[in-house]
Amino acid sequence: MQQPYEAPDTPGEPGTAARVLVVDDDPTVAEVVSGYLDRAGYVVDRAGDGPAALARAAAHWPDLVVLDLMLPGMDGLEVCRRMRGHGPVPVIMLTARGDEDDRILGLEVGADDYVTKPFSPRELVLRVESVLRRTRPAAAPGVLRADGIEVDPAARRATRHGADLALTIREFDLLAFLLRHPGRAFGREELMREVWGWDFGDLSTVTVHVRRLRGKVEDDPARPRLIQTVWGVGYRFDAASGHNGG
Numbered sequence: 001m002q003q004p005y006e007a008p009d010t011p012g013e014p015g016t017a018a019r020v021l022v023v024d025d026d027p028t029v030a031e032v033v034s035g036y037l038d039r040a041g042y043v044v045d046r047a048g049d050g051p052a053a054l055a056r057a058a059a060h061w062p063d064l065v066v067l068d069l070m071l072p073g074m075d076g077l078e079v080c081r082r083m084r085g086h087g088p089v090p091v092i093m094l095t096a097r098g099d100e101d102d103r104i105l106g107l108e109v110g111a112d113d114y115v116t117k118p119f120s121p122r123e124l125v126l127r128v129e130s131v132l133r134r135t136r137p138a139a140a141p142g143v144l145r146a147d148g149i150e151v152d153p154a155a156r157r158a159t160r161h162g163a164d165l166a167l168t169i170r171e172f173d174l175l176a177f178l179l180r181h182p183g184r185a186f187g188r189e190e191l192m193r194e195v196w197g198w199d200f201g202d203l204s205t206v207t208v209h210v211r212r213l214r215g216k217v218e219d220d221p222a223r224p225r226l227i228q229t230v231w232g233v234g235y236r237f238d239a240a241s242g243h244n245g246g
Contacts, residue, residue, distance in 0.1 A: 017041055017042060017043050018042050018043070018063040018064060018132055019042070019043040019044075019045065019060060019061075019062045019063050019064075020037050020042045020043070020044050020045070020062060020063065020064050020065070020066060020128060021044075021045045021046075021047065021053065021056055021057060021062035021064070021065045021066070021067075022034050022037070022044060022045070022046050022047070022065075022066045023046075023047045023048075023049075023050075023052075023053040023065060023066065023067045023068055023071065023076070023079065024048070024066075024068040024071075024094065025048050025049060025068065025070075025071055025072055026068070027048070029068075029094075029117075030046050030048070032121055033066060033121055033124060034046055035121075036121040036122065036124070036125050037066075037125060037128065040125045040128075040129075042128070045060060045062065049071055049072055049073055049074065050071050050073060050074025050075070050076075050078060050079040051073070051074060053065070053067070053079050053083075054079065054082060054083070057083055057086075057089075061087060061089070062089060063089070063090070063132060064089065064090045064091070064092065064128060064131060064132055065080075065083065065089055065090070065091045065092070066092050066094060066124070066128070067079060067080060067091050067092065067093055067094065067111075068093075068094045068095070069093055069094065069095035070095060070096060076093060076094075076095075080093070080111060090112045090131045090132065091111045091112055091113075092111065092112060092113040092114070092115060092124070092127055092128065092131060093111040093113070093114045093115070094115050094116075094117060094119070095114070095115075095116060095117065096116070096117040112131045112134075113127050113130075113131055115127060126190065126193055126194065129194065130193065130194055130197065133194075144176060144179040144180060145179075146179055146182065146226075146237070146239035147226060147239045148160055148161045149165075149175070149179070149217055149226075149239075151172070151175055151176045151179055153176055156172060158172060158175060158176075160216075160217055165216050165217070166216070167213070167216065168212075170195075170196060170209055171209060171212060171213050171216070173195050173196065174191070174195050174209055174210070174213055175213055175217065177191070177194065177195045178227065178235075178237035179237065179239075181237065182237050182238070182239050183236065183237070183238065184236060184237075185230040185233045185234055185235065185236040186233075186234050186235060186236070187233055187234040188203040188206040188207065188234050188235075189203065190234070191206050191234065191235070192205070192206055206234075210227060210235055213227065214226075214227050225238070226238060226239060
């Protein structure tokens, strides 16, 4: 019988690499997923069944769990119930079954996302990033700053050289996301998914929002200096003084 345990008070300190627990009884799947997450900069623990997963969580409480639904003995739903009973933790469910009832049940138990096998490991990493961004405490709840631009996510306020920027919700989220990742190029599909949580849609929507945002933050929108187009990839935010404020 699994011994009771208590989750730590502060799982995943802000500013540290997030710890992800991968639970899957298929060694190949677990190895591939762990490899992708490791290369993405996460600290990865692995477990092949429910009791082992609970033991791992007791030793090192994870910031997120990638959890297979079809585990031997104790299934993923029960593992999720027990973990969520001891502490808040985001969970992404994996399953070979595409039945909608299973998906809904997993979400009701406490899963934050649901991925059906077979899946793209790269897509799973993006899902992990998206869930953590929504659920993990921010590295600094303060202001994001770059080249005279200030974005306060908590207050939902953005300024440029002290003057308020009249941004739509989507423009605000896009600007905040780019300021959090200066120097990194993002494809339009990736921006749709990571900024707005859209798994599908018209990619021209991203182009339109970038153009509108440039019109509000660039000195010369026709010759953008901050939001650069990376041909064949997407967009990148360039700023000599970009950083996360405190």
